[in-house]
Amino acid sequence: MPYTRAAPAPPSRTGHSSPPVLAPAPASPARAVPASTPTLLPAVDPPAPELLPNGDPMLATRVRPPSPPAAAFLPRDRLLGRLDAAALRPVTLVNGPAGAGKTLLVADWLARGRLPGPAGWLTLEPSDNQPGTFWAYVREALQTGVAGLPAEVGAPARAEHVEPSLLLRLAAWINARPRPTVLVLDECEHLDNLRLAEQLHDLVRHTAGRLRLVLVGRSEPLLPLHRYRAADELAEIRAGELALDRAETAAVLERHGLRVGPDAVGAVHHALSGWTAGVRLLALAAQEADDPEAYLGRIDAGPTALSDFLLAEVLRTQPAPTQDLLLRCSILGRVHPDLADALTGRRDGRRILERLHQDNAFTDALPDGWYRLHPMFAGILRLHLRAAAPERADELRVRAAHWLAGHGEYRAALDHATAAGAWALAARLLVDEFALGELLAGRDATRLCALFARMPPTERSPAAELVRAAVHLTRDEAASALTILEHVEPLLPAERTALQLAAVLVRTGAARLLGSAPLADRAARRAGELEHRVPADLAERHPELLALMAADLGSTLLWHGRLDEAERALERAARAPLSPATARLRHDALCRLALGDYLRGRPGRAERRVRQADEEADRSSLPPESRTEVRDLVLAATALERDEPAEAGAALHRTAGRPAPDHDPVVTLGIGVVRAKLLLAQGRPDSALRLLDETRRHGLADRTSDWSRERLAVTACAAHLAAGRPAAAVAALDDVPIRTPDSLVVAARARLAAGRDEQGTLAGLRALRDDPTVGSATRTRALLLLAQAGAERDGPDSARLLAEALAVAEPERLCRPFRECASWVRRRLRGLPHVAAAHGWLPADLRPPAHDPVPQRSAHAAPAAGAPVEPLTGREREILLCAARLLSTQEIAEELYVSPNTVKTHLKSVNRKLRTASRRDAVRTATRLRLLDAP
Numbered sequence: 001m002p003y004t005r006a007a008p009a010p011p012s013r014t015g016h017s018s019p020p021v022l023a024p025a026p027a028s029p030a031r032a033v034p035a036s037t038p039t040l041l042p043a044v045d046p047p048a049p050e051l052l053p054n055g056d057p058m059l060a061t062r063v064r065p066p067s068p069p070a071a072a073f074l075p076r077d078r079l080l081g082r083l084d085a086a087a088l089r090p091v092t093l094v095n096g097p098a099g100a101g102k103t104l105l106v107a108d109w110l111a112r113g114r115l116p117g118p119a120g121w122l123t124l125e126p127s128d129n130q131p132g133t134f135w136a137y138v139r140e141a142l143q144t145g146v147a148g149l150p151a152e153v154g155a156p157a158r159a160e161h162v163e164p165s166l167l168l169r170l171a172a173w174i175n176a177r178p179r180p181t182v183l184v185l186d187e188c189e190h191l192d193n194l195r196l197a198e199q200l201h202d203l204v205r206h207t208a209g210r211l212r213l214v215l216v217g218r219s220e221p222l223l224p225l226h227r228y229r230a231a232d233e234l235a236e237i238r239a240g241e242l243a244l245d246r247a248e249t250a251a252v253l254e255r256h257g258l259r260v261g262p263d264a265v266g267a268v269h270h271a272l273s274g275w276t277a278g279v280r281l282l283a284l285a286a287q288e289a290d291d292p293e294a295y296l297g298r299i300d301a302g303p304t305a306l307s308d309f310l311l312a313e314v315l316r317t318q319p320a321p322t323q324d325l326l327l328r329c330s331i332l333g334r335v336h337p338d339l340a341d342a343l344t345g346r347r348d349g350r351r352i353l354e355r356l357h358q359d360n361a362f363t364d365a366l367p368d369g370w371y372r373l374h375p376m377f378a379g380i381l382r383l384h385l386r387a388a389a390p391e392r393a394d395e396l397r398v399r400a401a402h403w404l405a406g407h408g409e410y411r412a413a414l415d416h417a418t419a420a421g422a423w424a425l426a427a428r429l430l431v432d433e434f435a436l437g438e439l440l441a442g443r444d445a446t447r448l449c450a451l452f453a454r455m456p457p458t459e460r461s462p463a464a465e466l467v468r469a470a471v472h473l474t475r476d477e478a479a480s481a482l483t484i485l486e487h488v489e490p491l492l493p494a495e496r497t498a499l500q501l502a503a504v505l506v507r508t509g510a511a512r513l514l515g516s517a518p519l520a521d522r523a524a525r526r527a528g529e530l531e532h533r534v535p536a537d538l539a540e541r542h543p544e545l546l547a548l549m550a551a552d553l554g555s556t557l558l559w560h561g562r563l564d565e566a567e568r569a570l571e572r573a574a575r576a577p578l579s580p581a582t583a584r585l586r587h588d589a590l591c592r593l594a595l596g597d598y599l600r601g602r603p604g605r606a607e608r609r610v611r612q613a614d615e616e617a618d619r620s621s622l623p624p625e626s627r628t629e630v631r632d633l634v635l636a637a638t639a640l641e642r643d644e645p646a647e648a649g650a651a652l653h654r655t656a657g658r659p660a661p662d663h664d665p666v667v668t669l670g671i672g673v674v675r676a677k678l679l680l681a682q683g684r685p686d687s688a689l690r691l692l693d694e695t696r697r698h699g700l701a702d703r704t705s706d707w708s709r710e711r712l713a714v715t716a717c718a719a720h721l722a723a724g725r726p727a728a729a730v731a732a733l734d735d736v737p738i739r740t741p742d743s744l745v746v747a748a749r750a751r752l753a754a755g756r757d758e759q760g761t762l763a764g765l766r767a768l769r770d771d772p773t774v775g776s777a778t779r780t781r782a783l784l785l786l787a788q789a790g791a792e793r794d795g796p797d798s799a800r801l802l803a804e805a806l807a808v809a810e811p812e813r814l815c816r817p818f819r820e821c822a823s824w825v826r827r828r829l830r831g832l833p834h835v836a837a838a839h840g841w842l843p844a845d846l847r848p849p850a851h852d853p854v855p856q857r858s859a860h861a862a863p864a865a866g867a868p869v870e871p872l873t874g875r876e877r878e879i880l881l882c883a884a885r886l887l888s889t890q891e892i893a894e895e896l897y898v899s900p901n902t903v904k905t906h907l908k909s910v911n912r913k914l915r916t917a918s919r920r921d922a923v924r925t926a927t928r929l930r931l932l933d934a935p
Contacts, residue, residue: 065107066364086235099277117179120145132156154619157583161623171206188217197222243274256283285313330381394420427463476663478513508552520556547576561707583620601775643815726753
């Protein structure tokens with residue numbers, strides 16, 4: 001279909017008539033546009049980049065300064081000197097209107113090497129106005145311009161959040177460098193997020209002059225400039241200084257080949273008030289005039305629209321191919337010569353863009369052969385395009401999307417395709433890039449979901465249907481996703497690996513939500529067949545795809561109690577390369593592995609997994625609300641094993657403050673069971689039974705598994721035992737498969753209490769005691785039951801078994817198993833004073849009273865000098881050393897660049913290992929045991 005031509009423009013002041021605004025591009029088979037015309041959408045802004053597009057070549061154009069044109073650019077020595085002096089202060093503000101020459105001035109300053117240290121450059125865009133996005137790009141800018149930024153600093157995993165500890169680590173790196181670090185933020189008028197401004201101010205404050213921040217923009221940033229001025233920490237170059245003086249105005253005209261008299265120079269200077277862009281545009285227009293000096297002498301500033309007038313003049317003086325290229329490329333933020341050729345259908349893009357750059361015609365040269373149209377220039381060109389041929393903007397975006405996708409820049413291609421309403425193309429780009437996982441769990445999932453939520457229901461291509469199914473999964477609508485999948489899967493070509501894997505991804509996600517083992521097994525088999533067919537470069541760019549499938553599979557297997565298989569799948573997810581795209585997946589996988597450890601009776605190992613997950617989450621700036629509920633579920637369960645109901649209640653309360661976990665059956669079941677166990681610890685067995693029934697009837701009404709029935713039944717059995725109803729406890733296990741070791745112990749307690757099958761029960765307990773794979777919590781309970789049974793028969797091994805149970809429980813301070821048989825433990829320890837004396841970590845009410853002739857120690861007595869303790873980790877030792885200096889939790893967090901919650905978690909672990917109750921006692925004990933001595 002031919003382009004719509006605009007009405008001819010009136011003759012220009014130079015006498016030239018304007019060519020058509022948009023000339024048709026010749027057909028090109030290599031750049032064919034789909035025959036169907038995309039739906040016309042309202043005008044949109046230039047596409048916004050994703051949080052940090054790994055592997056996107058266009059990223060280089062934002063983290064490096066533009067190159068000033070060699071011929072037409074005017075160096076401004078007086079302002080370069082001002083920048084030299086300004087950079088001695090922490091903050092420099094270069095502030096002026098559009099076209100004042102701010103960007104090229106600072107770029108020239110950097111190019112001349114006149115700065116106090118290495119520099120990072122970042123050109124900001126409106127989409128950078130979220131903390132995670134902004135700091136991810138700042139990190140990339142510093143890595144590009146300064147180098148040496150350690151991976152330990154971390155990178156934000158979510159567009160909307162950055163952890164304070166990441167900024168503290170960044171500040172520490174800047175402070176440790178031998179020279180100051182310069183960071184230039186160009187177009188900083190886009191930053192209007194108050195929280196971002198506060199974080200940037202904190203970075204300036206924490207670096208104490210080692211960071212030299214240069215802010216280039218049209219308006220003042222939200223930073224507290226008045227404080228900087230009062231402290232003499234701010235240097236300012238404002239519009240008045242940026243304005244050309246008369247001599248500079250003459251020099252700009254001369255660099256454009258216009259040697260005119262002082263009257264013409266004075267007229268231009270007076271009319272434009274030193275506006276750099278206006279002088280450049282006017283010079284370009286005057287070059288085509290029959291009498292340039294007379295043309296310049298008649299310039300009339302007028303009250304409004306001077307920039308529009310000048311741009312129109314410049315555009316009309318350009319050859320028709322140049323006008324056509326500029327108008328077509330105005331839809332782009334950045335343009336490559338080959339991309340320009342794809343939009344025009346010609347082969348003159350490189351020559352035209354290079355000439356425009358050399359003429360200083362608002363085209364800046366960027367790294368790697370790219371160019372950028374000046375934002376003001378491009379904005380007005382887009383207005384011309386919309387006025388002249390509005391129906392062609394979408395077609396140009398589709399052409400741009402095809403070219404960008406073919407050159408490894410799928411994110412920019414995706415944004416252009418969706419902006420044009422080309423949904424089939426957009427969905428195909430997402431799927432063919434093996435990037436569907438980004439919509440489900442990636443760093444920019446929120447934006448992608450919102451983007452594809454606009455896709456009309458009439459779009460029925462296979463890729464579009466798979467993307468629509470994935471969007472259903474983000475809303476926890478597994479049934480809808482499966483309905484789409486069952487319809488579209490038979491239509492997928494077997495050789496299209498990307499489509500096949502996308503279908504597997506949807507199936508594993510639905511399996512997790514529904515708790516369906518058959519779905520998960522089928523998906524796992526198909527994933528194994530397809531995984532080796534994923535191109536290596538795409539697997540490296542999108543590690544979240546396979547990690548997400550493994551995580552969903554592991555969670556489903558966990559729901560069915562297939563712990564060994566679940567552990568293998570979750571380990572694969574947890575070993576995915578750590579990046580912003582996989583941070584939350586790894587965090588969730590580590591926490592589910594911790595849940596598996598707890599279920600195997602290994603609470604200490606479970607807590608260590610959670611600490612590892614927390615440290616990773618801090619480095620990746622995962623916001624607390626996006627961290628998995630499994631974390632606090634595990635912490636609540638392990639706190640109960642130590643008989644710390646207050647801590648368990650606090651952890652469960654944190655899960656209640658998050659969105660309802662009903663979408664995840666593992667979490668729903670886990671929270672119901674642990675809450676019931678907390679009620680048991682509080683002496684409320686009937687309340688625990690009611691909660692278990694509610695969990696079964698409401699939370700898990702349509703999602704059951706043998707494992708979930710086992711967990712509910714065993715917890716109900718424990719509640720009946722606590723209420724003194726052994727027969728009801730045994731009945732609670734009727735018709736329920738009992739397979740896991742901890743469940744076998746509870747069932748044994750019920751049978752022994754009811755006087756049933758004692759010999760078989762004791763044989764089973766002895767097998768658990770001797771099984772090396774059984775965890776400490778389960779082994780402790782088995783030993784206690786054997787000890788009680790032996791004591792009832794006056795068996796000689798009762799004391800030995802009790803001592804063995806105490807020894808197994810001591811490293812992790814597992815008090816709960818002893819609390820479950822408190823009266824028996826209390827009576828038995830009265831006759832074993834040497835055993836009671838050796839285990840002062842037990843709560844006082846479980847040990848002989850003070851009048852008994854038994855040597856007493858406090859509930860948290862420290863180990864004797866030289867007594868073996870669980871080794872401290874390096875981080876725990878660092879925190880103890882800080883505590884020895886009487887630093888507060890917040891001060892320790894700032895010194896070690898971790899979150900305060902991480903400090904508290906480590907201190908709890910230290911107290912457990914050293915059997916102390918406070919950081920003061922821990923420091924004293926560690927000092928006495930020489931644990932803080934230099935290695």
